[in-house]
Amino acid sequence: MAPPMAFVASAPLVRRTGAGRSALDVTRRPLSALPARAARRTLSAAKVSMADDTLNDLLANNLEWSKNMTAQDPEYFTQHVAGQTPKYLWIGCSDSRVPANQIVGLPPGSLFVHRNVGNVVSHSDMNVISAIEFSVKVLKVRHILIVGHDYCGAVTAAMNDERVGAIDHWLSHIRDVRRRHAVQLSKIDDYEARRDRLVQLNVLEQVHNTCAMSAVQSAWNEGQPLSVHGWMYRLSDGLVRDLGFRVDGPEEIDSVYRTVTPRAAEVPTGKGMLAEA
Numbered sequence: 431m432a433p434p435m436a437f438v439a440s441a442p443l444v445r446r447t448g449a450g451r452s453a454l455d456v457t458r459r460p461l462s463a464l465p466a467r468a469a470r471r472t473l474s475a476a477k478v479s480m481a482d483d484t485l486n487d488l489l490a491n492n493l494e495w496s497k498n499m500t501a502q503d504p505e506y507f508t509q510h511v512a513g514q515t516p517k518y519l520w521i522g523c524s525d526s527r528v529p530a531n532q533i534v535g536l537p538p539g540s541l542f543v544h545r546n547v548g549n550v551v552s553h554s555d556m557n558v559i560s561a562i563e564f565s566v567k568v569l570k571v572r573h574i575l576i577v578g579h580d581y582c583g584a585v586t587a588a589m590n591d592e593r594v595g596a597i598d599h600w601l602s603h604i605r606d607v608r609r610r611h612a613v614q615l616s617k618i619d620d621y622e623a624r625r626d627r628l629v630q631l632n633v634l635e636q637v638h639n640t641c642a643m644s645a646v647q648s649a650w651n652e653g654q655p656l657s658v659h660g661w662m663y664r665l666s667d668g669l670v671r672d673l674g675f676r677v678d679g680p681e682e683i684d685s686v687y688r689t690v691t692p693r694a695a696e697v698p699t700g701k702g703m704l705a706e707a
């Protein structure tokens with residue numbers, strides 16, 4: 431699809447900084463406001479970039495979105511520049527069909543998001559460790575949502591023993607879940623149902639892993655309200671299922687993962703999430 435002419439005339443400029451590096455000039459200026467040489471350069475750049483319809487579409491969409499949101503609320507963007515106070519941390523799959531903010535209808539500033547292949551929370555992944563630590567310790571999120579989804583390519587590959595390449599190392603986290611629950615999974619004859627169950631079990635294990643993170647344990651030990659939830663999103667109807675895996679404190683996770691002493695007022699229930707599965 432060809433970009434609208436208004437966009438071509440206001441294409442972003444790529445300029446050279448003093449250090450000789452490229453920098454994207456995001457201020458869109460009409461061609462009439464530019465010196466003749468700069469205008470020719472802009473038109474030339476716009477022609478080149480028009481060859482790549484996809485990126486032009488994205489930039490045009492962005493321009494339209496920014497205009498629309500500002501028209502609806504002049505402070506829609508400026509209200510966020512001072513900082514963020516999201517109540518939720520979303521840990522989900524990178525799958526393009528699972529857009530976090532859209533699914534739960536939250537605007538910018540409301541949802542801190544970490545996504546990776548298969549919504550894995552690995553104890554050796556500094557990326558997810560950092561996301562959890564920052565959101566819990568600094569932003570003081572109230573809820574952590576671990577969100578799996580049906581038809582997940584990562585879960586499918588883990589279930590089918592497909593070998594893809596370097597990503598196999600990452601998928602080993604999900605293969606471990608499959609191995610840990612092999613007996614339960616073997617009792618499900620239907621392939622789709624078995625795969626859905628592995629998605630759920632993977633969420634459950636990642637809830638467990640999240641609860642074991644030092645930032646989460648420390649928050650609970652200091653009395654900070656924090657709940658970890660397990661959800662499953664269905665592509666076919668766009669609805670989230672609460673899987674009922676919710677942990678509100680260290681007394682609710684298996685003792686093997688517990689590194690802090692439950693507070694006196696909290697009596698251990700003895701229920702293990704794996705038993706509930």
Ligand SMILES: [Zn+2]
Nearest residue numbers: 523525582583
């Ligand atoms: Zn996925």
